[in-house]
Amino acid sequence: MKFLIIAFHPRSMTPYAKQYEDAISKAGHEYDIFLWDRFSNGSLEKLGNEFIFHRICTLGGNKLKKIYPFYLFRNTVKKIIKEGKYDKIIVLNTMPGFLLHDVLLKQYKNRFLLDIRDYTYEKISFYLKVVHQLIDSSFFTTISSRGFEKFLGENKKIILNHNISNLDKVEKYPSLDRNNKKITIGFVGAVRYYDENIALIESFKQSSRFNLAFYGREASDCHLEEYCKNHQIKNIEFSGAFQNEEKPTLYKKIDIINSLYGNQKIEVLSALPNRLYDALIFKKPLIVTEGTYLAEIVEKYGIGISLPGSQVHNGKIYEEKISEYVSGFNKRQFTINANQLLEKVNNEQERFHHEIDKFVQK
Structure with a gap:
């Protein structure tokens, strides 16, 4: 099988991607990872199994200025998905999931993971509706805080994943x-x-x-x-x-x-x-x-x-x-x-990693 991991930030800001990379490698599968360098402009870069998308898009600031970079992000990733013929996809956060929801819902139902890291545009009813559709159609969805259930609601496909490493x-x-x-x-x-x-x-x-x-x-x-x-x-x-x-x-x-x-x-x-x-x-x-x-x-x-x-x-x-x-x-x-608390977190992480293993092996 061949996997694609889609991140919305550079490698330095997505250390949690490694747990997915390790699980895929352990299972003996291939994968590519798409990363976004949001601090410089340039051509799409390919280094080994890493795609690096260079387009300035500041953290915070004017949301209207993000529309065009988001548009370029969507088009670039859609092209990579089409050419790469991936079996399964892992999406890191809701915004890339939202931008690619048509591809995920139509072509990858129960063949993608959604990793939710924070609250973004869920106050917009249409955005939240799409997020719920993505959760329902995912193999499973992971959240980094039980506090997210306050705006996502409860769903049997949601499990907890802690941002822990080192x-x-x-x-x-x-x-x-x-x-x-x-x-x-x-x-x-x-x-x-x-x-x-x-x-x-x-x-x-x-x-x-x-x-x-x-x-x-x-x-x-x-x-x-x-x-x-x-x-x-x-x-x-x-x-x-x-x-x-x-x-x-x-x-x-x-x-x-x-x-x-x-x-x-x-x-x-x-x-x-x-x-x-x-x-x-x-x-x-x-x-x-x-x-x-x-x-x-x-x-x-x-x-x-x-x-x-x-x-x-x-x-x-x-x-x-x-x-x-x-x-x-x-x-x-x-x-x-x-x-x-560290022991409690580790016990919950064991369940999370068990679910990842099921995803990459099934």
Whole structure:
């Protein structure tokens, strides 16, 4: 059999594709993977079994400007599907599924997987209707958060898949200690959520104990480094884009993970980001925004602290709450809590991988 994996982002932003690639290779099948370099323009590139589509399409920003790149994406992938004569397809996220729904529903019923990573345009009734059709016609559909069922509804074809990797690098104990003289709060990944991060920066811009770090490419509407330069804020580190294999090294530099996404948009209310799993693997407590599904998990398992959203931001509350959390931090209890959740996640992942194996072998 021959498979095609369709991603909507570059390789660095789709590390979860590897679990599908490994399963296909283990079963002895061939596959191609389609990746989208959204930061440069150029001709379609073919490197081994990788198709790399080069077309600028910024993360966030004006949605109208995305229409033409989406159109080119659809036409390019349709041509590859036609020429490649693939037996089965794996679609990473709902937007590429929506753009290719006619091909998937007519030609690949029960022969494709849909991997849903976040909330996109589901508030549009027609879009949500198509997503439901895709779920019903898929071999199975996986979601990265049970919070997604709030807008997708329940369906027997939906199973849970956690955004987890680097399990060979699980740390035993956290680096955070209540006696640390210097503490770094770090954001690792595509740098977004401008309002939340500005609130955090303003809270700690004069702190002698807390430093902030941002490791990742800034989104087009999140110019935090420029803001810090303009306001002469010194205790902030920016390092730009990184490769996924650099994550363990980056996490050694921080003590607390910044996972403040706000609580005013449905896409952040329901998601469980990679940083949750990074917290479990690298043993770093999280700071998250109150009123989100992520906050529910963090509070239930005792692996971090929830802060008010930026719309009610008060610099003193942020500093006081984080300082209080650090003062009462119990390394042993945190480790127990993180490992308990990690075990639960691993058990759920076993079922997910079992379902992948059925898909690639059937």
